[in-house]
Amino acid sequence: MSVVPDTTTKITFTDNNTKFNSQGVQFIINPYDELSLTKALEIAEKVGGTVTVATVGLADAEPVIRKALAIGANDAIRINAEPVEGMFVAQQLAEIIKNDNYDIVLTGRESIDYNGGQVTGILAELLNWPSVNVCTKMELVDGKMHFERDIDGGRQSVIANLPVIASAQKDLCEPRIPNMKGIMAARTKPLTVKEPVQLELKAHYESFESPSAKQAVRMIDAEQAGQLIDILRNEIKIIA
Amino acid sequence: MGTINFEELKDRNFGKDRYVQPDFYNIDELLSEEHILIRNSVRDWVKRELSPVIEEYAQKAEFPHQIIKGLGEIGAFGPQLPAEYGCGGMDYTTYGLIMQELERCDSGIRSTASVQGSLVMYPIYKFGSEEQKHKYLPKLAKGELMGCFGLTEPDHGSNPGGMTTNIKDMGDHYLLNGAKMWISNAPFADIAVVWAKNEEGKVRGIIVERGYEGFTTPETHGKWSLRASATGELVFDNVKVPKENLLPHVEGLKGPLTCLNSARYGISWGAVGAAMDCYDSALQYAKQRNQFGRPIAGFQLQQKKLAEMLTEITKAQLVCWRLGNLMNNGKATPAQISLAKRNNVEIALDIAREARQIHGAMGITGEYSIMRHMMNLESVVTYEGTHDVHLLILGMEITGENAFV
Numbered sequence: 001m002s003v004v005p006d007t008t009t010k011i012t013f014t015d016n017n018t019k020f021n022s023q024g025v026q027f028i029i030n031p032y033d034e035l036s037l038t039k040a041l042e043i044a045e046k047v048g049g050t051v052t053v054a055t056v057g058l059a060d061a062e063p064v065i066r067k068a069l070a071i072g073a074n075d076a077i078r079i080n081a082e083p084v085e086g087m088f089v090a091q092q093l094a095e096i097i098k099n100d101n102y103d104i105v106l107t108g109r110e111s112i113d114y115n116g117g118q119v120t121g122i123l124a125e126l127l128n129w130p131s132v133n134v135c136t137k138m139e140l141v142d143g144k145m146h147f148e149r150d151i152d153g154g155r156q157s158v159i160a161n162l163p164v165i166a167s168a169q170k171d172l173c174e175p176r177i178p179n180m181k182g183i184m185a186a187r188t189k190p191l192t193v194k195e196p197v198q199l200e201l202k203a204h205y206e207s208f209e210s211p212s213a214k215q216a217v218r219m220i221d222a223e224q225a226g227q228l229i230d231i232l233r234n235e236i237k238i239i240a
Numbered sequence: 241m242g243t244i245n246f247e248e249l250k251d252r253n254f255g256k257d258r259y260v261q262p263d264f265y266n267i268d269e270l271l272s273e274e275h276i277l278i279r280n281s282v283r284d285w286v287k288r289e290l291s292p293v294i295e296e297y298a299q300k301a302e303f304p305h306q307i308i309k310g311l312g313e314i315g316a317f318g319p320q321l322p323a324e325y326g327c328g329g330m331d332y333t334t335y336g337l338i339m340q341e342l343e344r345c346d347s348g349i350r351s352t353a354s355v356q357g358s359l360v361m362y363p364i365y366k367f368g369s370e371e372q373k374h375k376y377l378p379k380l381a382k383g384e385l386m387g388c389f390g391l392t393e394p395d396h397g398s399n400p401g402g403m404t405t406n407i408k409d410m411g412d413h414y415l416l417n418g419a420k421m422w423i424s425n426a427p428f429a430d431i432a433v434v435w436a437k438n439e440e441g442k443v444r445g446i447i448v449e450r451g452y453e454g455f456t457t458p459e460t461h462g463k464w465s466l467r468a469s470a471t472g473e474l475v476f477d478n479v480k481v482p483k484e485n486l487l488p489h490v491e492g493l494k495g496p497l498t499c500l501n502s503a504r505y506g507i508s509w510g511a512v513g514a515a516m517d518c519y520d521s522a523l524q525y526a527k528q529r530n531q532f533g534r535p536i537a538g539f540q541l542q543q544k545k546l547a548e549m550l551t552e553i554t555k556a557q558l559v560c561w562r563l564g565n566l567m568n569n570g571k572a573t574p575a576q577i578s579l580a581k582r583n584n585v586e587i588a589l590d591i592a593r594e595a596r597q598i599h600g601a602m603g604i605t606g607e608y609s610i611m612r613h614m615m616n617l618e619s620v621v622t623y624e625g626t627h628d629v630h631l632l633i634l635g636m637e638i639t640g641e642n643a644f645v
Contacts, residue, residue: 063276066274177285177314178281179281180278180315180328183281183315
């Protein structure tokens with residue numbers, strides 16, 4: 001589960017445009033991960049089992065993890081490291097998954113902050129598990145996972161043996177809002193902190209750039225349509 | 241039930257509520273992680289379940305019964321009462337935050353929750369027998385039972401001590417006679433906590449269940465305020481009430497007044513919620529509405545309105561937060577609660593009126609929540625101690641002189 005800035009956040013950068021400025025930012029569960037959490041709970045409620053939430057993040061991620069427990073996860077693991085890039089996160093998660101006996105790992109199709117979309121695939125590779133990406137339906141039937149995915153012009157159905165890893169696409173389910181009972185229960189649910197395995201970083205973010213500021217609308221008289229072509233060609237240079 | 245298709249309305253209007261709370265002094269930093277989690281969860285619930293439907297229900301003067309179960313689940317009914325009775329076991333700050341989020345959407349819905357939590361559950365918890373607590377509280381917390389509170393009478397509003405509703409000890413039961421008026425939740429309530437005088441003229445609390453012979457709850461129609469909340473009368477015509485329904489642990493006006501303190505505390509938070517919604521809506525509107533070739537937010541007179549709104553909201557938020565801490569420590573006095581209720585409802589009303597002006601003609605339509613808030617607050621400024629009565633409570637506290645009689 002990724003912890004990401006609230007969708008209404010104004011994005012700015014610090015340290016010479018190499019770091020996201022988290023000052024005053026509200027953090028939330030990555031919306032795609034919230035769907036996978038909800039789906040995991042639905043599956044566990046239907047066929048039994050428990051749901052563990054795993055996050056690579058520093059201590060400031062804990063309020064968001066607590067929310068996941070309030071929504072209904074049984075326990076949580078926080079790997080005490082900054083989630084610097086996809087390969088690093090996948091390797092850390094792989095360690096956790098190898099050490100325990102999980103049948104299904106659900107992720108989001110991507111995080112809504114850096115939009116890397118890498119963790120699911122790398123994780124599957126590291127674990128040597130089958131993976132199904134960007135699913136709009138997930139169901140556990142007779143010990144096999146049934147998935148549906150939207151593809152160009154149609155829909156694809158996939159059936160996979162366990163263990164399997166899959167990522168959630170929107171419309172998978174309706175996310176749950178924590179209720180008072182869940183919030184009370186979350187107080188005593190275990191949140192284990194594990195130290196990360198030491199890894200050599202194979203990639204790092206070089207710099208970020210914000211989109212240029214929106215310009216004011218200019219009205220061009222319908223009689224002067226030629227002027228529009230002139231502006232697009234010579235001033236904004238988007239047509240040749 | 242009703243003429244409105246709740247589910248269809250919910251789907252149609254989902255996502256239109258874009259509320260962002262003002263927090264100019266970073267007051268969130270004074271709250272715990274759990275406070276914020278609960279507050280945000282209630283906000284999400286309101287945006288999903290309530291905001292999409294509230295305008296239609298208010299326009300048609302209907303109460304949205306479909307939300308009761310959800311209100312129970314998010315903890316809106318007696319969150320401050322102990323978990324052993326099926327309640328939240330949370331602090332008063334949590335209770336206040338929940339009231340704030342509900343009233344951010346509509347004072348009428350907050351009223352339903354206030355009445356249930358502070359005026360029905362609280363007296364049963366505080367003054368009831370162990371049997372009464374176990375019988376009623378868990379169901380009231382879930383919304384499986386709904387309650388109302390009978391204190392005000394047609395001729396006794398600010399002067400509840402003059403009440404004429406009475407109980408007579410008939411040996412194996414009490415005989416209840418009289419009438420109560422302006423009772424929120426009355427038309428659908430399953431139980432009523434009623435305050436009545438006994439033969440010695442002492443005020444006692446008694447639980448009256450729907451279905452007792454001689455007990456009726458006619459609805460009050462034609463309200464221009466709290467239209468999404470059901471209001472009615474309680475009429476008792478020789479109602480036989482079992483003896484075990486008497487609240488054993490309180491006698492005198494202290495009983496109902498203690499409940500009102502708890503409810504007024506919630507109102508002081510709730511009113512700020514309404515004010516924050518008006519401010520947020522006015523700010524968004526002012527930034528997008530163009531006149532004379534630019535957004536009206538750029539004009540000084542609009543900025544003055546917005547700046548003053550935010551100033552009053554910030555002050556009121558701090559009053560709430562501090563009063564919450566006093567409540568949590570059992571130290572809040574009735575006069576401190578009066579100050580908060582009086583001030584916060586007044587600033588909310590002023591902000592609603594100013595916000596209405598910023599919205600121009602659009603402000604009078606149901607497209608925006610402003611006019612609904614404004615009309616609702618006209619009730620809020622009057623119920624649970626009128627604006628003037630709270631002033632006299634403060635006056636008495638300051639001077640030691642009673643100006644009521």
